[in-house]
Amino acid sequence: MNKKCSQQEKGEGAGFNSILEDIASKTDRAFIPLSVLLEITRLCNLNCRHCYRIENKRRKEMSRHRILMLIGELRQAGCLFLTLSGGEPLLHSFFVEICQGVARQNLALQIFSNGTSFSRPVIKELSSLNNIFSIHISLYGANAQTHDYITGQKGSYYKTINNISLLQEAGLNIRFNYIMMKNNVNELKDMVSLAERMRVRFDIDPLITPRDNGDRTPLSFALEDKDLETVYRYFLDNSKGVHPVRSKSRFSGTAVSEDIRRRTSNGVNLLSN
Numbered sequence: 001m002n003k004k005c006s007q008q009e010k011g012e013g014a015g016f017n018s019i020l021e022d023i024a025s026k027t028d029r030a031f032i033p034l035s036v037l038l039e040i041t042r043l044c045n046l047n048c049r050h051c052y053r054i055e056n057k058r059r060k061e062m063s064r065h066r067i068l069m070l071i072g073e074l075r076q077a078g079c080l081f082l083t084l085s086g087g088e089p090l091l092h093s094f095f096v097e098i099c100q101g102v103a104r105q106n107l108a109l110q111i112f113s114n115g116t117s118f119s120r121p122v123i124k125e126l127s128s129l130n131n132i133f134s135i136h137i138s139l140y141g142a143n144a145q146t147h148d149y150i151t152g153q154k155g156s157y158y159k160t161i162n163n164i165s166l167l168q169e170a171g172l173n174i175r176f177n178y179i180m181m182k183n184n185v186n187e188l189k190d191m192v193s194l195a196e197r198m199r200v201r202f203d204i205d206p207l208i209t210p211r212d213n214g215d216r217t218p219l220s221f222a223l224e225d226k227d228l229e230t231v232y233r234y235f236l237d238n239s240k241g242v243h244p245v246r247s248k249s250r251f252s253g254t255a256v257s258e259d260i261r262r263r264t265s266n267g268v269n270l271l272s273n
């Protein structure tokens with residue numbers, strides 16, 4: 001990408017973001033659920049060490065009918081952006097039908113997935129929908145060893161990488177969701193290179209939370225302030241086209257560490273342009 005083009009895109013991106021922020025603050029004030037994330041299942045085929053989820057087999061999940069009704073209600077309430085998440089959303093028995101229901105309501109759809117469960121028929125169905133904004137795939141390292149150690153499943157890295165290529169071939173917009181933690185922070189540079197090689201935009205998410213039952217074990221994987229500062233400085237110093245969601249001017253110098261803590265406790269991610 002040439003420099004001029006990149007700068008122009010950055011300018012347009014910043015303008016678009018500020019329009020979105022403006023809309024979001026107006027809809028917030030009017031209690032309109034502009035953007036909603038739905039966890040459609042608690043099931044997952046991976047067993048990540050840091051996962052907050054507690055599987056409860058007795059807990060009943062929402063039926064397809066109820067989810068489709070809910071999507072209609074959200075549309076009526078003013079929702080425009082819907083994210084399907086989990087667990088692993090593709091494990092919901094009616095995942096494709098739910099995506100089709102989102103398309104019928106003309107909502108922009110994002111999917112958060114671990115990327116291991118996309119079959120060719122599912123990819124074909126998704127590529128026929130015209131409302132998919134992006135598919136965010138969680139990656140936990142720059143190589144199979146780190147990623148598979150965190151997911152607890154050998155082969156998950158290559159399955160995910162392979163499926164990303166299939167999704168890209170189908171013309172779907174993919175983003176990496178880099179879950180940054182102690183185990184992979186040393187691979188930051190390689191993770192950025194991987195995204196560049198695969199021509200995938202990425203978000204960095206350092207937020208690790210306790211389990212649903214209050215167990216704080218996952219927090220032992222969370223980055224410490226000094227690591228967070230290293231991550232921020234890496235992007236600021238390397239001009240990788242990555243910026244905090246909010247204005248850079250809101251953190252600088254000695255305020256960085258405190259600001260990072262506040263941002264991460266609010267779940268704010270770093271976004272690539």
Ligand code: SF4
Binds near residue numbers: 050051
């Ligand atoms: S992929 Fe996500 S939901 Fe599944 S085990 Fe890992 S962190 Fe939990």
